[in-house]
Amino acid sequence: MTLWRPDISSLTRPAYLSLADQIARAIGDGTLEAGARLPTHRKMAEDLHLSVQTVSRAYEELIRRGMLSGETGRGSFVKAQRREIDQPYLPERLGEVIDLSILKPVCEKMHHERLKKALGWLSETLPASSALSFRPNVVFPRHRTTAVKWLRECGLDVPASNVSITNGATAAMTVAIMSVAPVGSTIATEATGHHTLVPLASYLGLTLKGIAIDDQGIIPEALDAACRESSIRALFVQPAAINPCATVMGSVRRAQIVEVARKRDIAIVESDILGPLVQDRPPPIAALAPERTLYFTSFTKTVVPGLRIGYLAAPDRYVAAVANRHLVSNWMATPMVAEIATHWVEDGTAMQLVEWQRDALRRRHEIASQVLSGIPFRSHPQSLHIWLPLTDGRTEETFVAQARLQNVAIAPGASFRISQEDWTPAVRISLGSTTEVELLRGLAVVGNLLQGDPEHLLLAI
Numbered sequence: 001m002t003l004w005r006p007d008i009s010s011l012t013r014p015a016y017l018s019l020a021d022q023i024a025r026a027i028g029d030g031t032l033e034a035g036a037r038l039p040t041h042r043k044m045a046e047d048l049h050l051s052v053q054t055v056s057r058a059y060e061e062l063i064r065r066g067m068l069s070g071e072t073g074r075g076s077f078v079k080a081q082r083r084e085i086d087q088p089y090l091p092e093r094l095g096e097v098i099d100l101s102i103l104k105p106v107c108e109k110m111h112h113e114r115l116k117k118a119l120g121w122l123s124e125t126l127p128a129s130s131a132l133s134f135r136p137n138v139v140f141p142r143h144r145t146t147a148v149k150w151l152r153e154c155g156l157d158v159p160a161s162n163v164s165i166t167n168g169a170t171a172a173m174t175v176a177i178m179s180v181a182p183v184g185s186t187i188a189t190e191a192t193g194h195h196t197l198v199p200l201a202s203y204l205g206l207t208l209k210g211i212a213i214d215d216q217g218i219i220p221e222a223l224d225a226a227c228r229e230s231s232i233r234a235l236f237v238q239p240a241a242i243n244p245c246a247t248v249m250g251s252v253r254r255a256q257i258v259e260v261a262r263k264r265d266i267a268i269v270e271s272d273i274l275g276p277l278v279q280d281r282p283p284p285i286a287a288l289a290p291e292r293t294l295y296f297t298s299f300t301k302t303v304v305p306g307l308r309i310g311y312l313a314a315p316d317r318y319v320a321a322v323a324n325r326h327l328v329s330n331w332m333a334t335p336m337v338a339e340i341a342t343h344w345v346e347d348g349t350a351m352q353l354v355e356w357q358r359d360a361l362r363r364r365h366e367i368a369s370q371v372l373s374g375i376p377f378r379s380h381p382q383s384l385h386i387w388l389p390l391t392d393g394r395t396e397e398t399f400v401a402q403a404r405l406q407n408v409a410i411a412p413g414a415s416f417r418i419s420q421e422d423w424t425p426a427v428r429i430s431l432g433s434t435t436e437v438e439l440l441r442g443l444a445v446v447g448n449l450l451q452g453d454p455e456h457l458l459l460a461i
Contacts, residue, residue: 004031008048012359015050016057021110027067027078029437034080065113098442099433101409103384104305106360106432111304114349118340130335140165146342147311153276154297155283158313164322165333168308169273172296174200175329176312179321180267180294181206185233188226190218191419192244197236198418210419217249220256227264234267239285240278242271244416244428246383251282258289268293277302277354278382291315299341301384303353309333309341358382364431364439371443375450384432390425399427402449408442
């Protein structure tokens with residue numbers, strides 16, 4: 001029988017799922033090898049101070065995932081894993097690139113299994129309207145009602161008639177900006193901001209104006225000055241940890257931003273794609289200025305990447321504009337994916353996975369703090385990344401290239417640069433895009449580079 005035991009201090013609710021996930025991680029990283037025999041249900045329950053029923057549910061979950069086999073009279077055994085087929089993420093392999101450049105939530109096999117189970121449920125319950133209708137108003141009334149419940153979890157209370165279901169956050173952002181900013185107008189945003197906003201503005205014929213930021217985001221005085229000097233139509237803002245610098249705007253600062261927006265009569269587009277993942281945050285800007293704020297959130301960064309559904313809430317004055325622009329750019333969200341999102345919100349799965357993500361990110365941030373001890377960087381406990389300023393004359397291009405030579409990919413800060421003023425070189429490092437083992441290895445490469453000679457190593461060619 002294996003000597004490995006789960007960490008009782010890391011168990012969260014629901015306990016059976018948390019226990020199953022711990023065992024799954026041990027199987028995934030090789031701690032529990034194929035053929036290993038797990039303790040009996042009763043023994044595991046005694047060791048962890050859980051009920052036998054809880055342990056039984058955990059083992060049953062792992063059997064359902066194909067990770068354990070239960071043999072009557074003999075016990076529960078780890079099954080050989082078909083890594084190339086089963087894993088929804090790149091397996092750990094030395095010599096392959098550790099990709100810390102793409103912003104993703106932490107994902108494990110459990111997420112894949114949950115989504116497969118949801119697809120099975122959908123095959124049995126799919127409404128005819130979701131399969132056959134071309135009209136959004138026919139398909140989505142029930143989904144909008146559920147969206148209102150999720151938006152309340154985000155701190156926003158809006159009527160269902162003001163909510164649009166979109167194919168994720170990118171579609172919501174595009175529709176919102178099209179609704180408030182006509183061709184030729186100017187949008188203000190953080191000086192270090194959303195990396196797709198620059199090309200999007202170009203495609204839509206808009207001008208971007210980067211506004212100075214500090215450790216709480218956009219500086220109100222800088223926004224007011226920009227509005228005074230330019231004809232700004234709207235502000236695009238990411239106030240809750242998803243911005244590159246991983247900052248959370250405080251309640252006083254949010255009120256000050258709203259004051260400037262009302263004074264200058266500009267619309268606000270608020271990106272809150274981490275939603276309820278970020279704990280103890282102030283209410284959304286949309287709750288302070290509902291008459292001028294278009295707010296959107298989604299599930300891809302907090303629940304599972306494949307659940308590409310977003311909720312866009314708009315004030316009465318923009319409801320028609322949003323509906324029209326969404327119709328011509330997307331027609332409507334994919335009904336079958338919306339069905340799963342609605343089901344998961346209603347049965348509690350979505351919030352369970354948000355809570356799981358929060359706990360997983362806690363461990364990732366602990367790894368970053370340990371590996372990069374003594375190296376200043378910016379982060380938030382629930383951010384999916386850290387922002388690492390470069391010192392000693394290091395350039396982003398050189399630093400990113402040096403990391404890449406050691407099979408570690410990180411994102412250059414220039415990708416998020418909106419304003420050309422007062423720039424400090426930096427890199428963004430994703431914490432959720434790979435396994436804990438690969439994250440530790442990748443961060444060790446970054447740490448060693450920072451402690452080494454900043455001069456670029458010339459390639460021998």
